[in-house]
Amino acid sequence: MTDKSSNAYWAANIRVIYICLAIWAIVSYGFGILLRPMLSGIAVGGTDLGFWFAQQGSIVVFIALIFYYAMYMNKIDREFGVDEQ
Amino acid sequence: MDQYTLNLLVVGASFALYIGIAIWSRAGSTAEFYAANRGVHPVLNGMATAADWMSAASFISMAGLIAGVGYANSTYLMGWTGGYVLLALLLAPYLRKFGKYTVPQFIGDRFYSQGARLVAVICLIIISVTYVIGQMTGAGVAFSRFLEVEVSTGLWIASAVVFAYAVLGGMKGITYTQVAQYVVLIIAYTIPAIFISMQLTGNPLPWLGLFSTHTESGLPLLQKLDQVVTDLGFNAYTAQGSMLNMTLFTLSLMIGTAGLPHVIIRFFTVPKVSDARWSAGWALVFIALLYLTAPAVGAMARLNIIDTIFPNGPKAEAVLYEERPDWMKTWEVTGLLKFEDKNGDGRIQYYNDKAAGFTAQATERGWAGNELSINNDILVLANPEIAQLPGWVIGLIAAGGLAAALSTAAGLLLAISSSISHDLIKDWLVPGISEKNELMVARVAMAGAILVATLLGLHPPGFAAQTVALAFGLAAASIFPVLMMGIFSKRINSAGATIGMLVGLIVTCLYLFTYLGWFFIAGTNMLENVPANYLFGIPPAAFGPIGALLNFAAAYIVSMMTAAPPAHVQELVESIRVPRGAGQATGH
Numbered sequence: 001m002t003d004k005s006s007n008a009y010w011a012a013n014i015r016v017i018y019i020c021l022a023i024w025a026i027v028s029y030g031f032g033i034l035l036r037p038m039l040s041g042i043a044v045g046g047t048d049l050g051f052w053f054a055q056q057g058s059i060v061v062f063i064a065l066i067f068y069y070a071m072y073m074n075k076i077d078r079e080f081g082v083d084e085q
Numbered sequence: 086m087d088q089y090t091l092n093l094l095v096v097g098a099s100f101a102l103y104i105g106i107a108i109w110s111r112a113g114s115t116a117e118f119y120a121a122n123r124g125v126h127p128v129l130n131g132m133a134t135a136a137d138w139m140s141a142a143s144f145i146s147m148a149g150l151i152a153g154v155g156y157a158n159s160t161y162l163m164g165w166t167g168g169y170v171l172l173a174l175l176l177a178p179y180l181r182k183f184g185k186y187t188v189p190q191f192i193g194d195r196f197y198s199q200g201a202r203l204v205a206v207i208c209l210i211i212i213s214v215t216y217v218i219g220q221m222t223g224a225g226v227a228f229s230r231f232l233e234v235e236v237s238t239g240l241w242i243a244s245a246v247v248f249a250y251a252v253l254g255g256m257k258g259i260t261y262t263q264v265a266q267y268v269v270l271i272i273a274y275t276i277p278a279i280f281i282s283m284q285l286t287g288n289p290l291p292w293l294g295l296f297s298t299h300t301e302s303g304l305p306l307l308q309k310l311d312q313v314v315t316d317l318g319f320n321a322y323t324a325q326g327s328m329l330n331m332t333l334f335t336l337s338l339m340i341g342t343a344g345l346p347h348v349i350i351r352f353f354t355v356p357k358v359s360d361a362r363w364s365a366g367w368a369l370v371f372i373a374l375l376y377l378t379a380p381a382v383g384a385m386a387r388l389n390i391i392d393t394i395f396p397n398g399p400k401a402e403a404v405l406y407e408e409r410p411d412w413m414k415t416w417e418v419t420g421l422l423k424f425e426d427k428n429g430d431g432r433i434q435y436y437n438d439k440a441a442g443f444t445a446q447a448t449e450r451g452w453a454g455n456e457l458s459i460n461n462d463i464l465v466l467a468n469p470e471i472a473q474l475p476g477w478v479i480g481l482i483a484a485g486g487l488a489a490a491l492s493t494a495a496g497l498l499l500a501i502s503s504s505i506s507h508d509l510i511k512d513w514l515v516p517g518i519s520e521k522n523e524l525m526v527a528r529v530a531m532a533g534a535i536l537v538a539t540l541l542g543l544h545p546p547g548f549a550a551q552t553v554a555l556a557f558g559l560a561a562a563s564i565f566p567v568l569m570m571g572i573f574s575k576r577i578n579s580a581g582a583t584i585g586m587l588v589g590l591i592v593t594c595l596y597l598f599t600y601l602g603w604f605f606i607a608g609t610n611m612l613e614n615v616p617a618n619y620l621f622g623i624p625p626a627a628f629g630p631i632g633a634l635l636n637f638a639a640a641y642i643v644s645m646m647t648a649a650p651p652a653h654v655q656e657l658v659e660s661i662r663v664p665r666g667a668g669q670a671t672g673h
Binding site: 047 | 156159162163166167170175178292296309331335336357359362365370373380664665667
């Protein structure tokens with residue numbers, strides 16, 4: 001593998017990490033904690049959306065993020081020819 | 086058959102199962118001992134990782150802490166799951182590509198320095214011993230209950246069992262034993278939750294039951310709960326918490342998760358780099374099965390306790406002490422539940438006597454202070470009894486709690502002993518040590534760690550989950566930043582990393598010791614552990630991210646002032662960034 005494609009592979013990886021971590025932070029620190037007062041108008045089973053994100057919602061999103069990342073990386077590993085043979 | 090015998094039978098049967106599986110699977114696989122994970126399906130490996138990870142803190146303690154406070158303690162739920170995202174994205178695949186077995190080994194090689202490795206070993210020992218204190222606290226509570234003894238006696242019994250269990254050795258390394266422990270643990274946690282959710286809401290799924298209607302009152306469950314707790318002067322269950330503290334504490338638990346040596350090790354030995362990513366996902370799926378149930382367990386238990394004490398609602402008379410249910414009597418034996426009849430009326434008044442706005446109402450009702458103290462750590466274990474579930478469910482929950490505490494304690498002790506015998510003694514102090522002596526050192530280190538943890542566990546710095554949270558703060562401040570910089574920066578050099586780790590560890594330790602006592606020895610704290618004394622109002626348990634920030638900053642500044650790492654180290658960083666060429670993990 002040339003240096004150039006190696007740099008492009010790493011840049012693609014960093015990009016997807018940024019996106020995933022942004023979502024990771026928004027659902028937990030955002031919806032679950034800091035933005036909860038803003039979401040208080042949205043009712044969920046006797047309480048509000050922020051409460052649900054803090055107690056359950058963020059966990060579900062975390063799982064989805066890891067599986068998405070694993071699938072995405074498998075794909076670009078192959079595209080850049082750096083997958084394990 | 087009485088409950089005592091039933092508990093012994095169920096717990097005994099679960100132990101027999103683990104030992105049986107250990108013997109059965111060891112026979113064929115002695116040679117592959119260190120590669121126990123290889124060839125195991127990723128889903129099973131995820132279960133084993135989940136058992137390794139979920140300790141007494143998750144099982145015994147967490148729901149109780151959530152029950153006691155409500156929304157503000159959601160931090161435990163987000164913090165102990167969100168860390169897996171960091172592991173999967175930032176650490177696991179690269180450390181797997183590196184292909185060694187211990188965290189200090191990676192730090193030693195990446196930062197080409199025996200000194201950095203030594204500092205990493207010290208961090209590892211401090212983190213793991215703190216973590217073991219939490220496990221001992223939890224296991225002590227479980228033993229004291231099901232053997233019906235005082236809690237300190239329970240702690241000594243737990244320490245003896247952990248010693249036997251960890252020294253039996255190999256057991257920890259066998260994936261199938263851990264799969265069995267996961268199964269016992271998750272069944273034990275879920276069955277009572279299903280029963281209770283059915284009783285309270287008619288919904289058999291506790292995850293949904295939490296947000297369903299409370300059958301008896303016709304109100305949504307959480308609204309009903311808010312109502313009864315505020316009637317007794319407590320904060321509303323869903324009330325807002327301190328945003329700064331919640332954010333910092335959650336962050337501390339998340340980055341701490343990604344910096345815990347015994348968790349990271351799990352990803353070193355998966356067959357492929359891509360498996361390291363998948364494994365983290367599967368582990369989180371199995372962890373989530375418990376974590377999505379935990380908030381329901383907490384909320385419903387709180388409602389049930391108040392209902393037991395005030396059978397006709399908080400506005401009516403409390404229950405007579407003479408007529409208290411049996412579960413209160415059995416927990417009184419352990420000393421973890423106490424009643425003191427302050428106003429001498431023979432009834433159990435349970436309310437928040439610290440709420441200024443409630444004193445007038447309390448005086449009017451003739452109450453002279455809260456008369457019941459319930460240790461948070463008993464809540465999950467007492468839950469089936471409070472809900473009057475069948476005896477076998479009560480035995481099952483004891484077995485589950487012990488599975489959680491023992492599997493994690495054994496994993497931690499193995500991490501401590503191997504880093505002392507291997508990283509410290511064999512690779513550094515006494516290179517020519519014989520295998521027999523190395524094993525001896527490992528055992529002595531294990532015994533020493535158990536003893537220290539037990540002595541400190543007699544007066545623990547907090548409930549099991551709180552003590553464990555301190556270990557996460559230390560891991561966040563010391564190990565995580567250097568691992569991340571070691572992978573994502575080629576410029577951080579050995580001096581930077583070593584000083585970064587020392588700064589993070591020392592500052593965080595000093596902050597904890599100031600409020601919780603030197604080396605967590607009760608009574609030696611320099612400032613009282615109250616919010617008024619905290620720096621910027623940050624509680625000790627939420628200090629991890631500050632330590633991590635100082636670690637990052639120190640490492641960066643020192644590295645910029647000194648020479649860049651040598652070429653071969655920069656090539657090493659290049660190579661761990663791509664999956665291709667990952668060989669089998671090797672020990673040396």
